[in-house]
Amino acid sequence: MTTSLDPTLSETNFADLATDDRVDGSLYTDPDMFEAELERIFYRTWVWVAHESEIPEAGSFKMATIGRQPVIVNRDRKGNFNVLLNRCRHRGASVCEVPKGKANGFTCPYHSWSYALDGRLRGIPYPDGYDEDLDKKDLPLQSLRVESYAGMIFASFNPDIEPLDEFLGDAKVWIDLFMKQGAGYPIKTQGEHCFRFRGNWKIQLENTTDGYHFPIVHRSWMSSVDAETADMLSFMTDDNAVTHALGNGHSVAIMVPEHVDLDHDDGTEKIQARFDHIVEELSKTMPADQVRRIVRSMHGAGFNLNIFPNVAMSMSFFRVLRPIAVDETEIRHIALGMDGGPEIVNRERLRIHEHFQGPFGFGSPDDSEAWDRVQRGSRGAPGMPIMVNRGLNREALDSDGHRTSHVTDETGMREAYAMWKRMMTDEH
Amino acid sequence: MSTDLLTIALSDTRVLQAIELVWHEAALLDAKDYQTWDALWTDEGRYVIPIDPDTDDFDGSLNMVNDDTRMRRMRIERLTSGYSMSALAAARTVRTVSRFTVEDRTEDSITLKSAQILVGFKRDDQQTLAADVTHRIRDTEAGPRLDLKVIRLVNSQAAVNASGYLL
Numbered sequence: 001m002t003t004s005l006d007p008t009l010s011e012t013n014f015a016d017l018a019t020d021d022r023v024d025g026s027l028y029t030d031p032d033m034f035e036a037e038l039e040r041i042f043y044r045t046w047v048w049v050a051h052e053s054e055i056p057e058a059g060s061f062k063m064a065t066i067g068r069q070p071v072i073v074n075r076d077r078k079g080n081f082n083v084l085l086n087r088c089r090h091r092g093a094s095v096c097e098v099p100k101g102k103a104n105g106f107t108c109p110y111h112s113w114s115y116a117l118d119g120r121l122r123g124i125p126y127p128d129g130y131d132e133d134l135d136k137k138d139l140p141l142q143s144l145r146v147e148s149y150a151g152m153i154f155a156s157f158n159p160d161i162e163p164l165d166e167f168l169g170d171a172k173v174w175i176d177l178f179m180k181q182g183a184g185y186p187i188k189t190q191g192e193h194c195f196r197f198r199g200n201w202k203i204q205l206e207n208t209t210d211g212y213h214f215p216i217v218h219r220s221w222m223s224s225v226d227a228e229t230a231d232m233l234s235f236m237t238d239d240n241a242v243t244h245a246l247g248n249g250h251s252v253a254i255m256v257p258e259h260v261d262l263d264h265d266d267g268t269e270k271i272q273a274r275f276d277h278i279v280e281e282l283s284k285t286m287p288a289d290q291v292r293r294i295v296r297s298m299h300g301a302g303f304n305l306n307i308f309p310n311v312a313m314s315m316s317f318f319r320v321l322r323p324i325a326v327d328e329t330e331i332r333h334i335a336l337g338m339d340g341g342p343e344i345v346n347r348e349r350l351r352i353h354e355h356f357q358g359p360f361g362f363g364s365p366d367d368s369e370a371w372d373r374v375q376r377g378s379r380g381a382p383g384m385p386i387m388v389n390r391g392l393n394r395e396a397l398d399s400d401g402h403r404t405s406h407v408t409d410e411t412g413m414r415e416a417y418a419m420w421k422r423m424m425t426d427e428h
Numbered sequence: 429m430s431t432d433l434l435t436i437a438l439s440d441t442r443v444l445q446a447i448e449l450v451w452h453e454a455a456l457l458d459a460k461d462y463q464t465w466d467a468l469w470t471d472e473g474r475y476v477i478p479i480d481p482d483t484d485d486f487d488g489s490l491n492m493v494n495d496d497t498r499m500r501r502m503r504i505e506r507l508t509s510g511y512s513m514s515a516l517a518a519a520r521t522v523r524t525v526s527r528f529t530v531e532d533r534t535e536d537s538i539t540l541k542s543a544q545i546l547v548g549f550k551r552d553d554q555q556t557l558a559a560d561v562t563h564r565i566r567d568t569e570a571g572p573r574l575d576l577k578v579i580r581l582v583n584s585q586a587a588v589n590a591s592g593y594l595l
Contacts, residue, residue, distance in 0.1 A: 191490025368590035
């Protein structure tokens, strides 16, 4: 991998810019640093590209982007996942501009070089224009490393990267818990909201496990939901609502402790009255305990899991970030449902998603406004540090050895910046 | 085709009343006079900004907005309560609604399609949103009222920036 690093940005600089509890404001504003982050983080580590349900059958594909580079994620006839650079080996044209669909392969529209789902070059028109020693085997679409865990598909430009299993490490337990919101059904994606904000990608990265902002930024949303939902999210004063640093930049923020493991139900929780019509409908064909299990999963998992650097598994949706520029980031909020589950439940989950998410939701616009303001404000006195020290006074190791603090504390951010520092200074 | 249809439509008092209502609505939304806007709706009114440009199955798909009267009123409460920082910092908007065609006409309703161009300005940024809009306007005892509004943004499947105002 070639690098476009500014030679003046030495590794020592990066190390100096992030201490254990402060980061320099230039982390949001320095365009050279942004270029370095693409090379050292996004083109070097595992980046989430798709959920299996987005490419359900042989030939299913979707377009995705890693850093600035366009890729195609597909499932081939053997059931393998492939992530291919969306760039013809001949003259560089993209071979796919359909966001998602089904295909037998990909043909470049410029000179009709055609490729199989696994990237093999199948055909070149009028091949006699090339030397006889041109071997199609040498000219496939560039393939990336691909591995998946629990339906989450990750890819990497780095052929020497550690196995995904190791990279996810202690986050895997939480991914498994997150998937329990399917209540026995597999998770499926069911649409997404996409918006951009005028700020650096790390501003959003910080946000997912930042419980401190929630009741302030989302006060208007809190006042619009029923008392039971608001009460469910009253984590500000709940000592059981904690954040764990999980290693490798990953972290989890527990907002609803009683919903961490949705298979566990002590029977004390009252089902929210807003779901009475669903209980009534499901009860016609399902036993009461199954109905209760499904309805308790309606809001998703009781926590936000941040997987460094680009995907969060947040209550009932995936939040995917894409760095566009040093001061611009794209966010997708992907709604989740139960694959094969009751239609009435999947529809209700869509309504819950619409209520908070998206450019006209009751929550996302306020998050976006806050992130815009961080970017605008941090241009003032760029050397002045950004504080990520909240909760250091009460941070402790849990029984698994994870640094843990209250959900309103900045343990998750400190974990992300520790990983950022390792990757940017090549210590990993 | 459309010229003939428009000519016929504009000679119809009910159609003119419907267009007048749509223009009145646009002025109220630019003024962010959401309470007055709310009074333009029927009790069954549905306000939708879909993501899928081709769908009419709004309940079966994910939308940016899919409001019945209850949700619409909560939305107005959110935008006017003073608790939402995106609403407090919302862009100033100017919208033009034009290119009307009559899609349907029943005894008590007119369905209009139109083009809407909205220009918003916030801080140093001027943005444009373009949409095909459908209004179904129902005659009620109180006069013509909005019964359905569907806003199909041309970029609905791409990134649509977060907003503190309504379309």
